[in-house]
Amino acid sequence: MSFLRINNLSTQVDGKDILKKINLKIEKGETHVLLGANASGKSTLLYTLMGFPKYNVVEGNIVFNGKNITGLEIEERARMGIAAVYQNPPAINVKLSKLLDKISKRKIELEGTKELMEREVNIGFSGGERKLSEVIQVISLNPEFIILDELDAGLDIKNLERLSSIIKKELDGKSILLITHRGRALRFFKPDFAHVMLKGEIVCSSKNWQKIWKTIEEDGYERCKRCELYSNR
Numbered sequence: 343m344s345f346l347r348i349n350n351l352s353t354q355v356d357g358k359d360i361l362k363k364i365n366l367k368i369e370k371g372e373t374h375v376l377l378g379a380n381a382s383g384k385s386t387l388l389y390t391l392m393g394f395p396k397y398n399v400v401e402g403n404i405v406f407n408g409k410n411i412t413g414l415e416i417e418e419r420a421r422m423g424i425a426a427v428y429q430n431p432p433a434i435n436v437k438l439s440k441l442l443d444k445i446s447k448r449k450i451e452l453e454g455t456k457e458l459m460e461r462e463v464n465i466g467f468s469g470g471e472r473k474l475s476e477v478i479q480v481i482s483l484n485p486e487f488i489i490l491d492e493l494d495a496g497l498d499i500k501n502l503e504r505l506s507s508i509i510k511k512e513l514d515g516k517s518i519l520l521i522t523h524r525g526r527a528l529r530f531f532k533p534d535f536a537h538v539m540l541k542g543e544i545v546c547s548s549k550n551w552q553k554i555w556k557t558i559e560e561d562g563y564e565r566c567k568r569c570e571l572y573s574n575r
């Protein structure tokens with residue numbers, strides 16, 4: 343039995359069909375990457391996995407660590423060890439250090455974060471500081487499965503390298519789903535599996551992420567429908 347298993351999952355948002363019969367298996371300790379054109383449904387999959395109420399599962403289910411979590415609340419899924427770094431996290435009128443005290447007992451000490459800890463979460467944060475703050479929060483929760491939604495968006499190459507190595511070190515052995523549009527993030531994470539989403543469907547899955555990325559760069563996402571790399575494990 344896989345650690346995370348998404349079975350034939352279809353989702354509607356505000357009555358609109360978005361995800362269509364998604365199947366995905368992630369084992370413990372694996373890193374998977376989800377690629378896909380804008381508006382193909384990647385963030386919708388994240389919100390559905392996290393359990394946001396607007397994301398209505400109309401078919402299929404999600405099994406995490408042996409339990410069907412499809413109908414569970416966000417808080418319950420978080421307690422089970424599912425966490426995410428969001429693309430656009432909200433601002434909160436609380437210092438980052440206080441927020442961390444509230445959400446976890448795990449003490450995180452990372453070089454160069456002292457000043458950030460004493461600032462209110464996401465208020466006046468630069469793009470890089472926002473991502474760093476999100477990563478610190480996720481690490482402090484010590485989750486078992488982490489979804490990173492466009493971790494690399496707005497990060498320069500040095501900061502992407504820094505955050506990627508912090509994640510790899512602090513979350514070693516955990517399962518990761520990385521959503522991205524960029525090859526450099528793939529090169530830092532070296533995923534075990536890559537998936538391509540188009541119009542709400544996963545059209546390709548393969549261990550050969552290098553070849554998938556090359557196909558996308560040279561011929562675009564649509565080509566992935568016919569790239570013949572598909573391997574269902």
Ligand SMILES: Nc1ncnc2c1ncn2[C@@H]1O[C@H](COP(=O)(O)OP(=O)(O)OP(=O)(O)O)[C@@H](O)[C@H]1O
Nearest residue numbers: 355356358360378379380381382383384385386387
């Ligand atoms: N609340 C909503 N109401 C209506 N449509 C929605 C809603 N949320 C998402 N959608 C639609 O679902 C589709 C998928 O959006 P989603 O954000 O999941 O795509 P994405 O692959 O993450 O895109 P991007 O790469 O641009 O971030 C889009 O057409 C979007 O407009």
